Structures are given as structure tokens and as C-alpha cells.
Amino acid sequence: MSVEPEPVTLTIDGKEVTVPTGTLVIRAAEQLGIEIPRFCDHPFLDPVGACRQCYVEIEGQRKLFTACTTEVAAGMVVHTQNTSELAHEGQVANLEFLLINHPLDCPICDRGGECPLQDQTMAFGPGESRYIEPKRVYRKPIPLSPLVLLDRERCVLCARCTRFCDQISGDRFIEMFARGAGQQVAIAAGEDFRSPFSGNTIQICPVGALTASTYRFVARPFDVHVADGICGHCSAGCNVRVDVRRGEVVRVLARDNAEVNDAWICDKGRFAFRAADGPGRVTTPLIRERGLEPASFDEVLGRVAEWSRGARVAFLTGGRLADEDAFALSKLARVAFGTNDLDHRRAFHGGLAEELEAASALRVTYRDVERAGAILVVGLDAEQEVPILHLRIRKAARRGARVFVVHSRETRLSDVAEHLLCRPGQEGAVLERLIEGGAAGSDEERVARALRTAEGAVVLAGSLLAEHPLATDVALRLSRRLGAGFALVPRRAGDRGALRAGVHPALLPGGRRLAVASERAEVEAVWGELRSSEPGRNGREILEACARREIDVLFLVGVDPLRDVPDAALARRALENVPVKVVQSLELGELEPYADAFLPAAALHEREGHLTTWEGRSQRTRPVRAPAGLSRPDWEIFAGLAEAVGAPLGFGSVEELREEMEALLAPREVSERPTAWVGAGVPQWLDEVTLFTYPLLVDEGRLSEGASELKAALEEPAFVEVHPEDAERLHLADGGWARVRTGAGEATLPVRVSSRVAQGSVFVPFNQPGLEANRLLSGRFTAAATLEAVPGGGEGARGGEGIAGPEAKT
């Protein structure tokens, strides 16, 4: 049982403050609004006491104390620089020390104008230096990776960066080398700073020692516009600040939010910010005449309305819609078009778990994860899918949580978690055994006991669980058995909001079942009577219907089925057979030959809105610039379309829209019931090996377009990962080449032999350079596969593109 620490009352600069036992003096002072200068101190890192800047005087003590390492005590009387000459002099002297070897290159330093060293020198430091000797010099800068540059002359050796890597990300690429005045941050020979969290070290550097290659010499703090946004790259919901210079996004920074991302964001969130400014961006409505030709919004919406009148209409969306857009779409489809053929999903969990997630919010939060005594992660590669959740799991582990991962591939939690590797699709069976307590003496028995006895357990289920139609609900059942929290963790930023809003063939807003009259009635009370109470087609069924010409108009909202759907052949057949394709997005991309109309959408940082985290937390994001060209927020386009078809949605402003959302999205209780077999198809894992795939963090996804530095640092070319025993059986060698065949296609890929992957399984990343893995898939993210060695195969390709491209066999 966690016990609340006793409160302690102390005095700082004559003011009393009461804080919990164990609080550091520097934190207690902050509560009084007293700023004590500091460099090494960081509220999310362990105290280190290295920079010695935060001296305070404590009555009864003859030495000065560092406020960042001193815990409060009852009756302690502290004097900061405000009330103690000694503390003030100590701080001035320390700043003088810090500056003797610091170069005076502020005018050309990226940090100039927002530099803690500069600011605190001005606020607390000496006016001038008495140092007349030569300064320490180093070659400047040296790259630690294609993203992070190190200028050692500027470094004040506070060790925030190295401690971040040690304590937070666990990616210990950088470390202090040498000693004395020669001490410096460095990296092992031949290594790159290949951590997906490397950019955080730049942001917490209190000087300009670590700079971003994307921002070097680009802007000054006073010539950027900034706005508080929410990162749109995944469902983590990181609070960010977006900096725009002359209309162009030049930088993304993390904002502190202890409820969500602490002070961190991943490198994709930080460095993949150019997608909306790329050459592929289209900001004018287009209509197909002879070719795709520019037209006004009214004209295009009018024509789309005309095509749709009386037609069979379906909507597919991707994962980037804001909450408002998803809600407007849910209403548009049902009220204006009378269809339930709409879906946002790529993985079809179905079942009670999905309904719970649709109905409610914040059942499990980051805080719950952080404080959990045990965490079970199932079918989720948190580092690659929702990186900030990965950091929170690590934080929990540091606080003593036991972490277990059920997956087909060892994740980067391996140093803090125990993995139960299983073949893809068999997670459900492992979970069943955990529910039963596990066979005597088995790993599962031990894990089940640890989960059962832990104080506050949490089960986090990822999208790979959807490969088995029952597995997600089995995970839910396990959590119930353990009295644990349960969360389905979707990958994409818009997933949870779209589920909540009912961009779903069977669920209305708030997870209300379309087929259940009482639940439908609650929505009809606001929206009016719905034309159909029959659940519609899910994403896959929509594409199949398109291919069979059973749909007339297909709306593609922020989605590219050719890339996003785990069946490239089906996507192509659908696009070739559905008569009208309306694309609403930031760009046309590969859809250009298919689009009959194009509606330009505003980027996330160009509009007002909300995004919902995996927890169900809806967070506001603000525009940093106006929508590019004629582009509009998606919900406004939907509203315009509804007008055009003569069935207005009824909201003219985002406020009115949100009012309606709040009415329908208040958390609801969901009645318990046994899980039925839902979802599409039967898992196919019985063959030579089971191929499985999921997207890696840095890949060829649309939102990472233009992020060349990020890709240079972290993007891996496609590969196939094979267990050593399978490799031996199949005569595959690490570094050699294999032809991977599935029912859908084949590809020749470099082989990685690794016991990180479960025996009987092979992993290919979903969308890396050299392989669009959906060409190997038939609707699921797993497939039966055969592998054969290609002697010297790809040898020729290795020199050029690196990998032989996949050859579609359909």
C-alpha cells in the first residue's frame, strides 16, 4: 500500500511552505514562486548536484547547500539568493566558473535568446569575468547522429543529456568521457546516437552544446511564431510547441505535461514536421474533367453531392482526423448519406473491449501506468508504436513495477521487462493460460502470480491482438480476473477519437450500438432518426464491396488504401472498380490517377481541434498558421458537403460542434456480456512460418515525408527477421537473402537471424524502404509464409538500392 508522505513545513525566504517529506528544497521553493538558478537539476531526472548553481543558505549550517539535492526538513529555514548575501555570492561565483571556458559565441548559437545559461547569467550572474587566460577549445561541432550535433566548448557538463539516456530512454549511447576540465560528452567509436528519443537531449541541454541539425542556424526565438499543439504522429498525445518561421514549420518542441508526456517527445514527433510543407501538398480543390483541374470548393462539393445523390456511398478514413472531424464524419455519413459503411480501423478488435474504449475515457491513464505494480503489455511494441507510453512503462519499471510483454518479437523493453514470446495470433492462448494460472512450474505460472499479487496492475493491449478475433476480449477478461486496469492502445493519433465518435460500421458516438434500439435512440434524440439500424461494412468489407461494384462513391479521407490497407491487391481492385473516388487529404500521392475529386484538408497545425490519446484524453490543439491555400479543416469540408446534399449538419462553428460532441461523448457504462466471435476471417498461422508485420516508428509513412535527417538517423531498410532455429532449418544465414512468399506475393529481403523473434515467426516491417509489406498480405497483418534462401540473391541490388524490390505475384 503506498502511503502518502508526511507533510513537512519549512521556511524559505521568510515564507512558510508545507510539502511532502522527501521534497527537494528547489521544488519547495518553486511552490512559493521562488526561482533558484540551476543547470543540472531537471524535475524528471534524478538529482545529481553537479553544476552547484543552486546554492542556498540553511540556518544552522556552515556550508552552502545545493537546493537540488537537499531534502526538506521540518522547521528548516532556507535563504535563497533573495535573502542571503552568501548564497548570492556563491551563485555569482559559480556562474563565473561556468563561464570561464564557455565561448562567447552567443550571437551565432542556436540557443541565443532562449538559453538558460544566458538568461541566468543576466539574472543572477556577474556582469563581467575576471578570467583572462586562454579558454578550452574543441573542434566544433561533432555530429553524434544525423540529428544531433555536439559542441563541446559550450557544454557545462550538467549531464542532463547522459542522465536522460540512462534514466529515461535507457538508450545509453552517450556518456561522459575523460575527466577534470577535459571531461566531455562523447559516444563510442563508430556508434551513432540511434535512440528514437535523442532529440530530448537537445531540448533539455541548458546551453547550446547539443543542437538539432534541422534547426541549426535556422531561426531565432524572436522571429518564430509559436503555438501549443498536440503531436499527430501517434496516439500518445504529446503536448508540443510548433515553431513557424515565415510560414514554414521549423521546429517542434515538447511541452511539459506530467499527466501525458512528462517533458519528452520522440524523435518522430520532433523531427518529422515537414509533411505539410512538401512538394506533394495540394491546397486547391480539384475536379476530374479532362484531367484533375482546379475548381472552387462550392463547385467540387456540388459535383460530389450530385454524384452521391441516391448512390451507395462509403467512407474510409486514416488515423489523422481530429476529434471534431471524426464526429462530423460520423454524422455526415449517417445523417446526410444514410449509410453505415464507414470505418477508420486498420485492425479489427471488435468485441466488448472495443465497445468499452468507444464508450469511455481515462479508464487507464499514464499516471496509472506509472504507478502500477505490474504491467502486462500484449501485442504492442510500445517503443515503435506509442513511444511515450514506452517511456512511461520504463518509468514504472524504475519505480519497481514488474513488466511483462506477450509479443512475437522482443521489444525494446527487454532490459526492464520479461518477454513471453509466442507465434503471432497465439497471444490469446497465452492469455488464456495466464487466466488459468499457468501450468505448474511454467513461466506463465510465475507471471500470473506476479500479476495477481501486484499492487495495481495494468494490461495494455496493442493492435496485433486483433489478429485473433477473440484475443482482445481475452485480454480484457484477464484484466478483470486480476482486478487490473485495461486499455486498448491504438497506434494512430486519430484512432481513439474516431472510435469514440463512431467512425465505425456498428458503433455510434459514445460506443452506442447501432443495432440496439435503446442505444440508437440516444443518438437519434440529437441527430434525428437514422435511416438504417443495420451495421454497415467494415473497412475491409467496404473495399471488397467496391471491388464487386457494390459501392458507387468511395470517400477516402486522409487514407491511402494502396499503402495503408494490409492487402494491396484488394485496395487496387477496389479503386479500379468503384465508379467515383473522392479524396480528402493533404496530398494526392498515389491516388492521383484514381481521384475524381480532391478536397484539400488543412494540416493539424493549421486548424483548431482536439486529439484523443490512447487513454481517451481529448486535448486541444491550436493553429500556428492559417490553412495553406484553400485548404480547410476536415469537419468544415464535411459540413460543406452536408449543405451541398441538402442535409446540413447543424453546426456552423467549432464551438457548436463541440457542444454536440460533449452531449454524446460523455463517458457511459457498458453492460457486460459474453464475447461473440466478431471481426473478419479466421487467423491463418499454420504453415511453414507465420509472417507478421507492424509499422516501425520511422518509416515511409506520409507524415514523415521530408524528414530526411530523421530517416538518415533512424530509418532502417526493409529486412526479414528469422529465429535462429528456423534459419538453420531453412538454410538462411544472417546477412544473406531470402525470398519470402505468401499467398499474396513475394519479396526478396536481407535476412536478420535473431532470437528476438519467436520461433516459427518471421517479422517484416510494414513500410520501410524496399518493401511495401501490404503486398504480401491478404487482409491481416499476419500471413502464412515460406522462405527460401537466395544464394547470392540481391547481391547485385546490394550495391545500388540496397535491397531487391518486392515482385508482386498476383
Added chain:
Amino acid sequence: MSEPVRILTGRWREPDTVWIDRYLETGGYEGLRRALAMSPQEVIEVVKASGLRGRGGAGFPTGVKWSFVPQDTGKPTYLVVNFDESEPGTFNNRELVERDPHQFLEGAIIAAYAVQSHTAFIYCRGEFLWPGRILERVVAEAYDRGFLGRDILGSGYDLEVVIHRGAGAYICGEETALLSSLEGYRGQPRLRPPFPAVEGLYASPTLINNVETLSNVPHILVNGPEWFRGFGPEKSPGTKLFSVSGKVERPGNYEAPMGTPARVVIEEMAGGVLGGKRLKAWTPGGSSTPFLTAEHLDVGLDFESIQAAGSLLGTGAIMVCDETDCMVEVTRRLLQFYAHESCGKCTPCREGTWWVVRVLGRIEAGAGRPEDLPLLDDQCTNMLFRGFCALVDGAVSPMSSSLAYFRDEYEAHVREHRCPVTGRGPGLVAEQGAREEAPAATTVPSWADLAEELG
């Protein structure tokens, strides 16, 4: 001349005392036998009663330190022997290990038994190649004869000993830096609390003792605490091994009861100042203790008396400077040591030592400015007690004391742009300065270059 007392050095004049046979013939491991016949608590009480104080520099009562180690924590308890002797001028641990290594090893086994530790580490200074080899052999001998390993002397008590060699850093003599180094991390000091007694090596209760301290323990067990208290003053009982070096006729280690006047050690035992010159300055406990002068020669060498005289007993390393030594040069050389050995973790030590070395070098080279002396005074204030650990306090000691006692010498350097003691003119001094400065100037970048080459 008083009759020399020989406790720690009792076997030094006999041949072959290094190895175990001779050690056993001369009463060795009798202390351990007696200790194992007692309860651990009784052993601690005996050492407490003896009044033995730690010889590593701080002078903390050894028995009390042992009693601080908690029992029944569910974690292993470790003993760490600090044999990282690196304090300039200090070489008594080294000779104790070279000449009578079983003596301290026996003390270590008794200490481990007292705190119920079953694993002991001997942290051996990296540069101590020969003492390290001796250690390896004597530990093997002790295992062979049943003084280490399982069921020692049939007592049921087990102890394993691991010898760990440092990598050449002065800071690793600081106990928390030593523990970091022992765990395989960078040798940098850690925050206290938690204190090592509670959370030391691998976050487990850990006792850390110096070689000389442990060398006293077998004698206390054999002869009893009252016998031990018969040497030296009330609050600093026992003898001390003084390392005398510098301008004396017979440099070396000399054992004398605590409280023996410095004059006796320097003039009688070490034969007086070299060449009959006049003594100018001396350190009582290594370079980290403030200089004393000829005026202080009658001060007794014990913790209290030396502190009353304005310095510290430290490691008992007496370095003697005579009238021909330039105190600016001596101070600069010592500060250069601290600048080289600063671990780099905290600002006042890392930057402060870097700065004052340059200022002192400039004064020495005849390029001092009148404002440099108040600047140095200021830096003493700004460094003393401001660092993460005591290394920077040690660095301030020679500087602040030489500025106090020999200010006229500094002022003469600044005024005359030459050394008033050696008479070296600006040209000579500059040349000398350049040569001497070279290591300081290149030492630091050479580390950088090394790292550069690495990455």
C-alpha cells in the same frame, strides 16, 4: 632520542616477513583466532574500546563505523578495503602491503567477521603493480591455509576476497567514487545520503576501511584495547605511520605514537632538513592539508593538536619544503595535481582548479598582476566547501595556507616579475614556466584528442 615504538612495522626488520610462514611464526593470525572465538558484536566492542580512529584522513572512530553497518537487511554486506592510496606524499599503505601484507589482510578478515560480510573487495590503486602482485599471492596463501574461503578455521564463518585494480584516478580514493568504480561505472562521487554503511556497493550495506586502519586491528585483538590506549593521547590512541618526504635527510615511513611532536619525526627520525637548511613549510597529512611552518614543529601529530594548529592530520604524510623552495611553484605544482585529478563532475572543482593553475603559473612566470592575489583569495572562498566532494577542499588547502603564510613571496613575484627565492629572472622563469605549463596545457586537450580519435 626516544625509543622507537614498533607495532605496525614490527616485522619490517626481519627477513621474509612478506609471506605467510614467517607471518605465522611471528604470531600472525592470532588476532583472527581470538576474534572468531568471540561474537561479532564483541569484536566491535573491543575495537570501539580501543579508540582506534580511521587512518585514511577523516579520523572517524573505527569501531563506531563498524557498528553503523546494519544487519539483517536481506542484502549482502560488503567490506571494501581502500588501498587506492593516491594522496601526494603518502606511501604508508603501500609499504604496509609490500612488507607485511598479511597484517592488514588479517585485520580485514576480522573486520568482515565483525560486520558479518562474506565478500570483501580490496580496491588496489592501479599504479601499484608490485603491491598488487603481492596481494594476489598473499590472498592465495590465506585461502590455502584456511584463513579465507569456507568455514574459516572451523568457525563456520565464510569470506571470499576479490582484488580489484583501479584505473589510475585519485578521486577513487573518495569512498563513493571508489564504489562507483568498483561497480564498473565512472569513478565519480555519489550523493550522500544514502551513506555507504546503509547503501554502498550494489546498494548494499558496505564497510570501507583503509589499509593502515585494518593493520592495527590484529594487534588490538591480541593485546587488548587497554594496551592500544597506552600509546598516544586520549583521543587519538595508537601509533601512526608517518610518510616523510621532500627536503629531509632520510625520507621514508616512520612509526611513532600519535601525538609525537613533528620535530621528533622530522628532525630525529627523518634526519632533519636536507643539507642542514632551514625548514620553510611542511604538510602534516598530505597535499590536501594546509601547510604549517617551522613555528609549528612542536605541535603533536594527532588529530586534535594538528587541527588546533590550523591544519589536518590527514594521512600523516609529511612533505618538507626548505628555504630554497619557491612556495608559488610548490603551490602551483600541487594545484596542477588537483586540476589533473578533478573528476569533472562539479563546477567549482573542475573550473576552479583549471583557473587557479593558470593564475599561479602566470605569477610564477613573472606575469602576475596585483589583482591576482585578491583573485586567488576569492577563488579559495569560492571553491572551499562548494564542491560535490572534498577533493576541491583539498585543493584549496595548499593554496589558502601558502597565501596566508607566504604572501610576501607571492607579492614579490608580482612586484619584481621574478622569483625572490630562487632568483630566477623573468626569462628563465618564463622558460621554466613554459616547460612546466606544457603538461598542464596539453594534458587536458590530450584527453580530448583521445576521445576525438575514439569517436
